Amino acid sequence: MEEKRREELIEYCVREQLPVIEDDVYRDLWIDNPPPEPLKAMDFHGNVLYLGSLSKTLSPGLRIGWIVGTESVINRLADLKMQLDYGSSTLSQLVAAEWLSSDLYDLHVGNVREKLCIRRRTALDALDKYLGLYATWEIPKGGFFIWIRIKSPFKVKRLFEKALAKGILINPGSIYAEHSGQFIRISYGFASLDNIKKGIFELCEIIKNQ
Amino acid sequence: MKKPKYQLIVDFIKEKISIGEWAIGSQIPSQRNLAKLFEVNRSTVITALEELMAEGLIEGRAGKGTVVTNNTWNLMGNQLSTNWNENVSLGIHKPSVSTVQEINEAESNNNLIQLGKGELSPDMFPLEEMKSIVQKVSNQLTSFGYEKPKGNIKLRQAISDYLKVRGINASPSSILVVSGALQALHLISIGLLKKGSTVFLEVPSYLYSLTVFQSMGMDLKGVPMDSKGLMIDSIYQTKEKGKNIFILFQPFIIQQVF
Numbered sequence: 173m174e175e176k177r178r179e180e181l182i183e184y185c186v187r188e189q190l191p192v193i194e195d196d197v198y199r200d201l202w203i204d205n206p207p208p209e210p211l212k213a214m215d216f217h218g219n220v221l222y223l224g225s226l227s228k229t230l231s232p233g234l235r236i237g238w239i240v241g242t243e244s245v246i247n248r249l250a251d252l253k254m255q256l257d258y259g260s261s262t263l264s265q266l267v268a269a270e271w272l273s274s275d276l277y278d279l280h281v282g283n284v285r286e287k288l289c290i291r292r293r294t295a296l297d298a299l300d301k302y303l304g305l306y307a308t309w310e311i312p313k314g315g316f317f318i319w320i321r322i323k324s325p326f327k328v329k330r331l332f333e334k335a336l337a338k339g340i341l342i343n344p345g346s347i348y349a350e351h352s353g354q355f356i357r358i359s360y361g362f363a364s365l366d367n368i369k370k371g372i373f374e375l376c377e378i379i380k381n382q
Numbered sequence: 383m384k385k386p387k388y389q390l391i392v393d394f395i396k397e398k399i400s401i402g403e404w405a406i407g408s409q410i411p412s413q414r415n416l417a418k419l420f421e422v423n424r425s426t427v428i429t430a431l432e433e434l435m436a437e438g439l440i441e442g443r444a445g446k447g448t449v450v451t452n453n454t455w456n457l458m459g460n461q462l463s464t465n466w467n468e469n470v471s472l473g474i475h476k477p478s479v480s481t482v483q484e485i486n487e488a489e490s491n492n493n494l495i496q497l498g499k500g501e502l503s504p505d506m507f508p509l510e511e512m513k514s515i516v517q518k519v520s521n522q523l524t525s526f527g528y529e530k531p532k533g534n535i536k537l538r539q540a541i542s543d544y545l546k547v548r549g550i551n552a553s554p555s556s557i558l559v560v561s562g563a564l565q566a567l568h569l570i571s572i573g574l575l576k577k578g579s580t581v582f583l584e585v586p587s588y589l590y591s592l593t594v595f596q597s598m599g600m601d602l603k604g605v606p607m608d609s610k611g612l613m614i615d616s617i618y619q620t621k622e623k624g625k626n627i628f629i630l631f632q633p634f635i636i637q638q639v640f
Contacts, residue, residue, distance in 0.1 A: 173610065173611025173612060174610040174611055176610075177610045177611040177612065177614070178611065180614055181611070181612060181614055184614050184617070190617075191574075193567070193570060195563055195567075197563050199548065209548070209549035210548065210549060210550060212549075212550045212552075213548070213549035213550050221566075221570065222545075222550065222552075223563045223566045223567075224541070224545075224563070225562055225563045227562050227563070228500070228501075228502070229502075230508075231507065231512070232501055232562075235561035235562055236537075236559065236560075236561065236562070237559075237560045237561065237562045237563045237565070237566060238533075238538075238541050238557055238558060238559055238560060238566075239557070239558045239560055239566045239569070239570075240545065240550065240552045240556055240557050240558075241556060241558075242556065243555055243556050245574065246532065246555070246556050246557065246558045248573050248574070249558050249566075249569045249570070249573050249574075250531040250532045250558050251531065252569050252572060252573045253531070253558065253560065253565075253569060254531050256569075257561075258528055259528060259529040259530075259531070259533065259559075260529070260533060260559050260560065260561045261561075262526045262527075262529055262534065263519070263526070265529065265533060265534040265536075265537045265559060266519045266522075266523075266534065266536070266537070267512075267515055267516060267519055268537055268540075269534060269536040269537035269539075269540045270515045270518060270519055271515060272537070272540035272541060272543070272544050273536075273539075273540040273543065274515075276508070276511050276515070277544075280508045280511065283506070283508075284502065284506050287506055316500075316502070317500075332481070336484075336488065336494075339493060339494050339495060340494065340495045340497060341485065341488050341489065341491075341494045341495065341496050341497060341498045341499075342497045342498050343485060343498040344481065346481070347479060347481050347482055347485075347590065347591040348587060348588060348590045348591055357498065358497040358498065359496070359497055359498060359499055359500065361499070361500075361501065361502050361503060362496045362497075362499040362501055362502065362503045363495050363496050363497055363503070364503070364505075367495045368497070370495065371495040371497045372497075374495075
């Protein structure tokens with residue numbers, strides 16, 4: 173989102189007393205340029221609840237994330253968390269603390285960013301080669317997802333099923349919004365480079381033969 | 383003597399029923415899935431199911447597939463057992479939509495090409511560094527007591543320093559450690575929002591695929607986006623103050639898609 177629009181948004185939310193939840197778990201996975209500062213950095217009224225996590229950048233299995241907010245809100249949520257699970261695992265918390273307080277975390281995410289850049293290139297090349305006729309997309313500036321708009325009249329629900337039958341798992345847009353039936357979301361973060369190419373090629377074959 | 387294949391299926395299902403893993407009222411796997419599981423023809427599965435039906439353990443129901451109607455204890459002692467199948471639909475939290483459940487299941491299948499997973503590839507996992515950090519931590523261990531309500535102070539201090547570099551001034555007392563952003567959303571939904579609140583969010587958003595807010599009686603409302611970001615003018619403000627909450631999701635990742 174543009175810098176000016178971000179400022180407008182935070183002004184609007186302050187004026188209207190709208191609380192904001194800023195879910196920023198992909199921040200460190202920028203690829204081209206660092207993203208603008210979080211809304212939370214412009215928040216001097218405590219409107220913003222800010223969420224972060226190690227799940228996307230380091231390890232989902234650690235189960236460590238955080239909420240930042242005004243103390244009264246954090247006290248309330250901390251009390252609820254105690255009632256739910258008496259706190260996150262000590263072992264995970266100590267490991268996470270060690271990662272964040274050494275320079276290893278920054279080195280690691282730097283390394284991940286380089287690899288994501290290569291992976292994104294592979295996915296975009298394959299998309300250009302195989303899906304250019306049937307779909308449109310925008311180049312993500314970070315993270316590991318590409319939202320692909322399949323041109324009608326190809327049916328995305330059927331694409332999902334046929335792809336699964338061929339051994340490829342994609343996420344249909346319909347699970348992410350009511351009116352996003354023509355979208356699929358694919359990740360270039362997990363599969364091997366060969367499988368990314370192969371998967372996108374197979375999607376093309378399915379659409380072509382519909 | 384080797385048991386006939388259909389008998390293996392009968393024994394398998396009986397075992398599931400008698401130890402209570404498949405309770406009365408639960409649906410058993412489809413004939414196709416059973417055939418796949420046991421690597422047999424559909425006709426072998428049908429023979430097995432017919433035998434179980436004859437014993438009164440299962441029954442075919444229109445629109446529901448084949449369900450467990452009795453367990454061996456019931457047949458012997460005629461006692462009633464809890465109908466978990468009714469209970470599993472009574473809980474307050476909504477289930478995931480079926481496609482999401484299907485995806486969650488398929489994500490653990492290593493034979494599939496995973497183009498959906500929201501997770502980094504294992505080849506980017508810093509195994510050596512993780513080993514050395516776990517080693518270091520293990521040398522400093524003391525007894526594991528319950529942590530402070532907001533989380534381990536060492537971790538909160540580290541998060542505070544991490545956020546400072548990213549432009550956010552937050553002291554450890556304004557930070558709560560949670561087990562992932564999803565728990566944060568859950569805590570917010572049960573702790574800060576009134577029933578009937580509207581949650582504004584980007585379209586599309588992964589929040590649509592979860593039921594964390596809807597389960598607590600809140601409505602999701604999409605805010606359209608253009609090339610510059612969220613269209614603020616289109617945020618619909620209901621009259622009641624304090625009832626709305628706005629969600630912003632990963633501003634630089636999601637692009638204009640509509």
